[in-house]
Amino acid sequence: MSAARPAWDALDLAGAPGDAPAAFCADLSSEGLLAAYRCGLFPLPAADEYARSLNEVLFEDQVAAGAIALLGEDDQTPYRVAWWSPDPRPVIRLDRVRLGSRLARRLRNKLAWSTSLDRAFTAVVAGCTAGREQHWLTGELRAGLGHLHESGWAHSVEVWEDGVDGELIGGAFGLRVGPVLSLDSMFNRRPDAARVAIADLAARFAEAGGRLLDAQWDSPHIRSLGAVPITRDRYLSTLREPAAGHPLPAAPRPAARLA
Structure with missing residues (x-):
């Protein structure tokens, strides 16, 4: 090698x-x-x-x-x-994702949104690159991530308008490593669609036995989603813990359940 x-x-x-x-x-x-x-x-x-x-x-x-x-x-x-490997490291506990009361009301009363898992990984990654000045998602990195998706390590959550056969309006993707799933990137084509994607990913990962979403970079937006900083030592200790090997639930679901 x-x-x-x-x-x-x-x-x-x-x-x-x-x-x-x-x-x-x-x-x-x-x-x-x-x-x-x-x-x-x-x-x-x-x-x-x-x-x-x-x-x-x-x-x-x-x-x-x-x-x-x-x-x-x-x-x-x-x-x-x-x-x-930032120190401190922002993480989101799976039961602490913040939708906000306004978005929760819209999901219950108005928005006909659905979510899915791994239905459109390539499209989600492409959505995360569109219109951004810092193109860190290079072709070589996207290729590596694509191989990891094919082998079951990288996952995407998609948010759809008018059902999973409708328009892709938001999403997020990352890698599952033991009890942690990274939030590598997210995107919106409708306000708050990325927030719904994060909430959905947290719910699915919790069902699979996960513990944390790794938000990677601290920011006011990440804090608004429920992220809290922890020390790198604590993050690495969590990363080394065993995790249940259950697959993430894959079935499409109504976003309204998250409210």
Whole structure:
């Protein structure tokens, strides 16, 4: 195996920065992605050569000092993918997703929305890339995620208007690793459709024996969904816990049940 596909579990995160990449490594294969997520990391690929060069300029001193790991030295462009493990880490407990009273009323009384699981993974990922300035969902990353979806690790939730044969209006996707399911990205084509996707994903994951949604990046929007920050040590401890191996329920469901 090439050194560009590192043994991620050998990376010691105890001294890694919480507000900068923990490592740089160009490997975005499905195997590399899964191994990194299992160790509590997630990727932020550079969208272009300028962004790759900026990573090198900003962080080369920390790499030289050993604070940030540089993995896969035989690859000449490791700086094109930064791997993050923030500290603290925002997470959402599965019974704490906030819909908000206004959205709950709309779901009960007006919105004919339905949800599904893994019905349109590629379309959800595409929706998460549309109209965004920072194109971190590169073609190589999307390919790796697609392979993980085909092998049952990556999942999407879709929100549909007028039933699952209607219009796709929102969604979210991420990877399931033990008791944790990541929230890699989400999108709306109707107000609050992404919020419904997160609530639906939490409900389905709870039925499958999961514990947490990993929100990855802290923000006011993520906090509004119910995210709370926990230490990286606590997050990694949860990630290592055993989880029930039940599949996520796949049947389409009315979004109104979430209210």
